[in-house]
Amino acid sequence: MAQCYGPCTEGRALLEGDPGHLVGERAAPVGIENTGDPTTALPRPFRQLVVAWAGSLTGDGLRVVALPLLAVSINPSAAAVAVVAAATTLPWLVVAIPAGALVDRLDPAAAMAGAHLARVLLSLALVAAVLTDTASIPLLCIIGFALTSAETFADGSAQTLLLRIVPPEHLERANARFVTVETLALDLAGPLAGGVLFALAAWLPFAASAGCFLIAAARVIGIRSERPAGSGMRVGGTRQSGAPATDAGVWSRVRAGLGRLFADPVLRTLAITVAVMAIANAAADAVLVIYGTQTLEMSDALYPTLLVAYSLGTLVAAALVGRLIARFRGGQAMMFALFGISGAMLLLGLVPVVGVAWLAFAVMGLAGGTWNVLSATRRQRRTPHDMIARVSSAFRVVAWGVIPIGAALGGLVGERWGVTTVFTAAGVVIALLGAVVLRSFLTVEPVGRTERSTG
Numbered sequence: 145m146a147q148c149y150g151p152c153t154e155g156r157a158l159l160e161g162d163p164g165h166l167v168g169e170r171a172a173p174v175g176i177e178n179t180g181d182p183t184t185a186l187p188r189p190f191r192q193l194v195v196a197w198a199g200s201l202t203g204d205g206l207r208v209v210a211l212p213l214l215a216v217s218i219n220p221s222a223a224a225v226a227v228v229a230a231a232t233t234l235p236w237l238v239v240a241i242p243a244g245a246l247v248d249r250l251d252p253a254a255a256m257a258g259a260h261l262a263r264v265l266l267s268l269a270l271v272a273a274v275l276t277d278t279a280s281i282p283l284l285c286i287i288g289f290a291l292t293s294a295e296t297f298a299d300g301s302a303q304t305l306l307l308r309i310v311p312p313e314h315l316e317r318a319n320a321r322f323v324t325v326e327t328l329a330l331d332l333a334g335p336l337a338g339g340v341l342f343a344l345a346a347w348l349p350f351a352a353s354a355g356c357f358l359i360a361a362a363r364v365i366g367i368r369s370e371r372p373a374g375s376g377m378r379v380g381g382t383r384q385s386g387a388p389a390t391d392a393g394v395w396s397r398v399r400a401g402l403g404r405l406f407a408d409p410v411l412r413t414l415a416i417t418v419a420v421m422a423i424a425n426a427a428a429d430a431v432l433v434i435y436g437t438q439t440l441e442m443s444d445a446l447y448p449t450l451l452v453a454y455s456l457g458t459l460v461a462a463a464l465v466g467r468l469i470a471r472f473r474g475g476q477a478m479m480f481a482l483f484g485i486s487g488a489m490l491l492l493g494l495v496p497v498v499g500v501a502w503l504a505f506a507v508m509g510l511a512g513g514t515w516n517v518l519s520a521t522r523r524q525r526r527t528p529h530d531m532i533a534r535v536s537s538a539f540r541v542v543a544w545g546v547i548p549i550g551a552a553l554g555g556l557v558g559e560r561w562g563v564t565t566v567f568t569a570a571g572v573v574i575a576l577l578g579a580v581v582l583r584s585f586l587t588v589e590p591v592g593r594t595e596r597s598t599g
Contacts, residue, residue, distance in 0.1 A: 189309045189367045193302065196364040198325045200260060200298060203267070203356030205334015206341070207291065209448050210349035212433035213342050214274070215284055220438065222563060224281050226430040226555020232288035233426070233551060235296055236544035243296040247304060253367040256301035259294045260361035266291050267354035274347040298360075305367060331455035339448035405539065410526050413584045414519060415539060419546050420577050421485070421515075424570035426550025428489065431558040431566050439496050439563050453502045457509025461517070468514065475585040478518045479578060484511030486574035493568030 215228040247255050266287050273279040273287075306322075341348035405411045436447040468477050488508035492501060523539065558566045 190306070192363050192367055193305055193309070194321055194325055196256070196260075196360040197302060197322060198329050199356045199360035199363065200263075200295075201326055201329035202334045202337075203263065203353040203360070204295065205330045205332075206338040206349045206353040206356065207267075207334075208330070209335045209338035209451070210342050210346075210353070211284065211288055213339075213437070213444055213447070214270075214279060214346055215281065216433050216437060217346065218279060218284070219281055220434065222431050222434055222558030222566075223555040225434060226551050226558065228281060228284045228288055229426075229430040230548040230551035230555075231285035232292050233544070233547040234289060235292040236547065237541070239293045240296040240300075240544065241541070243293070244300045247297060247300040250301075252301040252304040252308070253364050256298050256305065257361040257365040259298035259301065260357045260364070262294045263291055263298075263357040264354045264361070266294070267350045267357065270350040271347045271354070274350070305364075309367070327455060327459060331458070332452055335448035335451045339445045343443065343445040402541070404527070405542070408526060410584075411523065413581055414523060414526075415542050417482075417577060417581050418519065418539070419542050421482070421574060422543050423546050423550035423553065424489070424573050426547040427554030427557065427566055428492075428570050430551040430554035431563045434558065435492070435496070435563045435567070436501075440498050440501055442498065450501060450505050453505040454509035454512075457506040457511075458513035459509075461510045461513025464514075473586075474518050474522060475587065478515060478522075479582060479585050481511040481515040481518070482574060482578045482581075484508070485515070486571045486578060489567050489571030489574060491571075493564045493566070493571060496564055 211228065211232065212225060215225045218224070270279070270284075270287055273283055337352065338349045341352055405415045432450070433447065436442045436450055437444065442449075485508055488504040488511065491504040491507075554566050557569060
């Protein structure tokens, strides 16, 4: 469940339909790929980028499991673990946008390699702390914050490189590769290996993570790209300047995107819904390691299977969502997904049994994957083409900005009323949210040049 609902995992460009990465091409409807000639091989630099992406995501997957396990081994309280979770996610609010502005001024390959090398050093610092028995909750907060801060630079650089080395007609194919690699590395291989390695020795997953980041840096450092000549890259049908953006320009675009979000009733409802769901999800994520290892009494090696169940559900959602919207209206399918997430959360809180937990996480992955695809598609269809990137950025701020709040609330509720209460409360909140927005989501969806009526 290491995902939030909305544009929180920017690598999932095709799966979530994130318009911010579909540059130079109109986004295809869900279930349809505009792939150009499928027999044409993607450029060699892109294949290098994919290897680097796989390495970094595997390193992230190792950390996603190992850092909470290390935190709970130091202090098994819900509050302590939630503090680490909040500190680790905070950079997506305070660092991500400035990092993007800085990446615009740098060579993206060099910036990405530098970020990965910084993550190598930070991971090795964790190895040293564990081996010398000096690891503490404050230290985990500091290193977790620094690791995610470096990640914001690496992710922004990866997307910039993608747009510079892949022809526009092959962007969907390239994004599809990223989706596949991300699911296999971040959601499956990394967490499974992290749990097994931590069970063998607490320092091993961080050492393996450092190795993954080193491989990523080595693969990307040789990639050469050029900033688009002329007036800049084409985004959503309009030209943007190729000159580096100023800090004022970046913040102005974010403000314009937020203004569009909250001026449009459909986008405003979607943004508020995503924010509330992200808070509930972050609260559950913050205490997930305690739920798995203490409430369910799973071993450190078995605990990551909860994340695997979620990922499998997400993969099924990606395969079936096209058929789902062929049978139901988009708004109806979104409400099925929202109440599916609520039901799974309630099941986790009320029936804390391992077998039930696996089923609930699979259902939550299925519902969450469906929601991500359809909510992003609705956002695309409602947003003017010349504001797609800005609205996507504003959505990112809304969704990522509340994650630390949710993590802190999860720790407080778990510490005072128990970990299962966090899941029960999250399920109730999402169910109430569904009741409030039900009518809005069941109305006719926006229609436009890239839209279709669901009426």
